Amino acid sequence: MNPNSRIVIAGIFTVVLLIYLIRLFYVQVLNEQYKLSANNNVIRYVTDYPARGLIYDRKGELMVFNEAVYDLMVIPRQVKELDTTEFCRLADISKEEFIRRMQKAKKFSRFKSSIFEKQIPPEQYALLQEKLYKFNGFYVLPRTLRKYPTKSAAHALGYIGEVDEKLIAKDPYYQMGDYIGISGIEQSYEKELRGKRGVRIVMVDVHNREKGSFEDGKYDSVSVAGEDIMLTLDAKLQAYAETLMQNKAGGIAAIEPQTGEILAILSSPTYDPNIMVGKARNKNYALLSTDPYKSLFNRAMMAYYPPGSTFKLASALSAVNEHIVGPGTSYPHSFVVGSKSVKCHPHPPIALEGSIQYSCNPYFCNVFRSFVDNKKYGTSENGYRVWREYIMSFGVGKKIGVDMPHELPGLLPAPEFYDKIYGKGRWKASTIYSLGIGQGELGITPLQMANITAVIANRGYYYTPHIVKAISGKPNTTRNLSEKHSSKVAPESFTVVIDGMQKVVEAGTARVARFGNTVICGKTGTAQNPHGKDHSLFVGFAPRENPKIAVAVMVENSGFGATWAAPIASLMMELYLTDTITRPDLEKRIMEGDLLKDYPLPGTKIKIAPPAKRDSVWQETEQPVVLTENKKQN
Amino acid sequence: MRKQTSIFQNIDWLTVSLYLVLMFIGWISIYAAVYNEEHSSILDISQNYGKQLLWIGGSLMIAIVVLIIDARFYDAFAYLIYGLMILFLIAALFLSRDVKGAHAWIEIGAFKLQPAEFAKFATALALAKYLSLLEIKIEKIQTKIISSLIVTLPAAIILLQNDTGSALVFGSFIFVLYREGLSQNVLIIGFFAALLFVIALMVDKIILLQIIAALAAVSVLLMRKTRKNIVTIMLLAVASAAVVMSVSYVYEKALQPHQKQRIDVLLGKQTDLKGAGYNVNQSLIAIGSGGISGKGFLQGTQTKFDFVPEQSTDFIFCTIGEEWGFIGSFILILLYLGLLYRILFIAERQKSAFTRVYAYGVASIIFFHVMVNIGMAIGLLPVIGIPLPFISYGGSSLWSFTILLFILIRLDSYRTFVLR
Known part of the structure; x- marks a missing residue:
């Protein structure tokens, strides 16, 4: 045994506890850092x-x-x-x-x-x-x-x-x-x-x-x-467009073609965003979500509309690029399928440019048939496949990749879709010809329509549409916005179609859209709708050279494209390009127009119509795809 | 031999008093720590303080039973008790459910027992039994090996249970071995190794190795006269280098993430007040806010607002520090010091080597617990979850400390009958 060990052990015990006492004295008495006691602070x-x-x-x-x-x-x-x-x-x-x-x-x-x-x-x-x-x-x-x-x-x-x-x-x-x-x-x-x-x-x-x-x-x-x-939004343009769209249902997108910047994007009816904050939010949300006009539904990016005649542009461009039609191509003034035929209103004999100007349905049914049933593709299925790739290169039938959530891809059926309905090899252009005039199984969002228009304005390419220009003063690099997406249509193929679009405004269906000396190119559309009045559509860009704005306007259940959509697009272009409105009467008519009274209210089931047998002429066909709420709004 | 008339005869009443006082302090501190108005009765057994009263009652009964049993029983059955406890520990390893990552509890109905707590007195008994054998000489290498085995076996099993804190307690038996003749160099080397380990965590390895080399060189220069010294210095330098080199390995590989974090917090490498540093910082605020005289009974705010976690078990000292201030902490530490001195005094008055060794075991275990628990609460040691003897909430801990202490009291009361 170590003689001193008992003392050493007692010493260690003492020293350790003494150190603790010193530390406690420091923490509890000397140190002010932990001194919360005086006021019983917590x-x-x-x-x-x-x-x-x-x-x-x-x-x-x-x-x-x-x-x-x-x-x-x-x-x-x-x-x-x-x-x-x-x-x-x-x-x-x-x-x-x-x-x-x-x-x-x-x-x-x-x-x-x-x-x-x-x-x-x-x-x-x-x-x-x-x-x-x-x-x-x-x-x-x-x-x-x-x-x-x-x-x-x-x-x-x-x-x-x-x-x-x-x-x-x-x-x-x-x-x-x-x-x-x-x-x-x-x-x-x-x-x-x-x-x-x-x-x-x-x-x-x-x-x-x-x-x-x-x-x-x-x-x-x-x-x-x-x-x-x-x-990228122009707040003034945005607010103006919303005013024009008041008491109307539909969607608008306006894009700066050279950059893909979204200048305005709206869904109508809309609401004052100030009601969706604070204590009132839950109550207002409940009100809006049961609103029969579906105010919460973002039509601009989520609603599938048949593009109607506005779609003839993309269809024509694809055919021109494939050398299936040229500026001089003309067709008989009707399109016959079996015992039925697609007819048109009277107009002078026309070639491609005129067909756009007068929006001739038989002409474009024929163009579609010439394309899809073309011998160079072997089968109609292959012809359709090529045609579809052209259309997709305009950003249709897929998500464009906009930097806002809940974007939907739209509807552009793959050949297999028709195989399923009609059987493989048992369908051809005459079965699905209504696609050629923007009807049938087509669903396109207003944003996609605006993007097609931007491609035309740019003569062949688009940048991904986006809404955020800069973050903290620096250009937005969070998304890939600088990639140029080229369409399959070569730049030189655009001229004849753009000529036609210019004629549409100068002497065709959209003369109402003219203002000042600006050269506007556009195309009206009147999409059939089984649930009420036709949808009114207009796509266009201005000026023709070095375009600054490409717009797509969709007004639900309002009739002809020239009545509502074209004036709205035109007024927006005028405000954006000239910062003035020279047509107060037109503006007044649009702003005061109340179209919601014709809106199909709940009880009318809105859904994609079953693909019907296409043996009837298109005027009589059931019209598909109007408004489907594909995603839960949250 | 006189006939024993009462079990309370020859009992060391001072130790018993200290024991009772500490247990009482524990009870009211737990009451203060978890006090809330809805359950304001100190006897409410739905709350920890109510339960602790049951544990205290149980402890007193256990104490009496321990005193009734013949003193020779503990000597005679030391190995048996030890063996049973080892079996219990192994059973816990396999039977227990995972509680906060540790497999340390055996559940018998509503009862939860922590065999690691009871392994402490069993080990103390076995070590006492072994070292008190007549033929044993601590100088013999065989004795050293067997003694360390007795201590490390339960510690190793407890380590497997993932209860590092309880395993470390067995390190305190080094005091017992030292008292029984182990060279003091063991203590010193152990202390310096620990110190070096801590320094190595804070200082860059390369720099530290250079310092060691420099110190060795200077020492060799100063003591170049004797050859033996040079060899010793060289050996020490090499050993130090080995410790330094092993530190990063132990730190990175052997320690678990939470242990690493606790060490980081202690060393000031990390000041994550919401994470690992939270407990220590809150504990310091609570203790510091007590000031000299404290906020008064039930007036503590820090400990009651759930700022300090584990406040009735591992961090019970905070409540005492906050509500009774420096005076309270001072008195508590003096009580512990008094108890330790008294146990050492008891140890030294024994004729029986068995009782003496056992007494040193008791003192070492209590000392280690107090040192680690309070050291952790005042931010001097890393957070190691072991209870404050007689005070922390919990049945296993209170009962095992009671058994530990009362076996000693029983053995001590028998001292006059022992001849050797």
Whole structure:
């Protein structure tokens, strides 16, 4: 045995515990860092919510900003006896509601804070703040609400909401109480807009007052505001288009052809985005989602419309490029299928250019037949396959890849679709000829129509349409926007079709669209619709050389393309190009036009019509694809 | 030999008093730690403090049973008890459910037992039995090996249960071996190895190796007269280098992520106040906010608002520090120091080597628990979840400490009957 070992062991015990006493003396007596005791301070973790990024239009006009509101928080364990009457008056709630909410908060946790009252407006907060010292356990958390000064572009901008448990489970970044973009660019640019959450550790005294930050903020993390976004939208054009579309249903997209920048995109009927924020959101959302006109449905990107005569452009371009028709090609003034025939209204004898000018149906049925049944492809199936590839190269039948969520691909059947219906090798151009005039199993969104128009304006290519121009002042590089998508149609094939489009406005179906000296190229469309009046369509771009704007307008159940769609597109072009409106009478007629009274209200089942036997002439056929809500709006 | 008339005869009442006082402090601290108005009765058995009272009642009964049993029983059956405990530990390994990553609990109905707690007194008994054998000489290499085996076997099984804290407790038996004749160099080398390990975590490996080389060179220069010293220095330098080199391996490979994090927090490499650093920081705030005299009974805010986790078990010291301040902490540490001194005093008055070795075992275990638990709460040691003796909430811990201490009291009360 070591003689000294007992002393050494006792010594070690003593020294260690002595060190602890010294440390305790330091921590408890000397060190001010942990000195919260004097006022019985408690530490509170306060989430520092970042300001969400602002959104501007292409000219720098503010479209979305944040307004301060306050969430009233409660930590049940800290709540002491209080004057309930006064509190309820300040918080503007009933006593029963107070008791109910306290119980709910206690149920969640006695020690953790939960939201007692959401989104208190600044005026009420001012009153509450003064008296808050009387109410232990309550404190306010600054939050923000989105505000939309232009009151427009509801569908494109989208809205935000609080994350739910499902989202939190999916993405660990989010915590209870965080906001997240739910639709529109709020959703697709969530990462850029949301910023970075911070946390402040503050000391709160017994009177519920903040006494400053813990350890001079050494452990605080500062929130980083979200990035500001500049849109490609022209707020003025957007608002104007929405005004023109009031009391009408439909969709509009306007694109700057050279860049793919979306100048305006709207779905009508629309709503004031300001109603989708704050406490009223749930109520208003419920109202909108049961709205018979489907105001929440983003027709511009999700509605499948038959493009009607506007589709003749793409069809003609494909045939010209394949040397199936040329500028001088003419056809008999009818299209005969079995015992039926497609007829046209009287007009002088025409070639390709004139056929566009007069929108001659038999001509384009013939063009479609010449293409699909062409001997050089062997079979009609192969002919159709080639034709379909042409159409797809305009961005039809697939998602274009726009930087907004919930885009739908549209409908452009593959040959196999017809094989299934008619049997392989048992169908040919005469079976499906209505495709050639934009009817039949075709579903195209207004955005896709505008994109086809942009391809024509550019003589052969498009850039992916997009809505975000710049993020934090730098060009938007989050998406691949610089890739040039070429159509299968060579530039020289466009001339004759564009000539025809110019004639449409100068001397054809869309003379109403003329203004000033601007050379406008366009095409009207009147798409058949079994559920009511025809849809009115117009696509066009201006000026002819070096085009600045390509527009597609779709007005549901309104009749001829020249009556509604063409004037709307024309007024939009005029405003965008000249910044003035020289035709107040036309503007007045459009703005005052109320077409919703003809709108097919619920009870009328709207769906894709079953592919009918195509032995009847097209005027008599059931018309397909009008409006299908393919995705749940959330 | 006199006939024993009462089980309370010759009992060391000072130790018993310290025991009762500590247990009482524990009970009211648990009450303060988990106090809420809805269950304000200290006897409410739906709450931890109510349950702790049941555990305390059980402890007192156990204490009496331990005192009733003949003192010679513990000597005679030391190995048997040890063997049974080893079997229990192995059983826990296979029978237990996973609780926070550890397989340390055996459930018998509503009861949950933690065999690791009870393995401590069993090991102390077995080691005492072995070292008190007449023919045993600690200087013999065989003795050293067998002693270490007795200690490391349960520790290894507990390590397999993923309960690192409890396994480390067995390291405290080094004091017992030292008292029984193990060279003090073992203590010193162990201490320096630990120190070097910590330094190696903080300082770059290459720099540290250069420092060691430089120190060795200087020492060799100073002591170049004696050849033996040079060899020793060289050996020490090589050993130090080996420790340094092994650190990164142990740190990266052998430690689990949460253990690594706790060490990082302690060394100030990481100040994640919401993550791993949360407990320690909250604990320090709670203790620090107590000031000199504390906030008063049930007046603590930090510990009650769930800021400090595990507040009735591993972090119970926070409640004491917050509500009773430096004075309270001071008194508590003095109580522990008093208990330890008393146990050492008891140890030294024994004629029986068995009782002496056992007493040192008891002192070492209690000391280690106090050192690690409080050290963790005041941010001097990494977070290792072991209870504060007699105070932390929990039946297994309280009962095992009771058994540990009362076997000693029983053995001590028998000291006058022992001849050797």
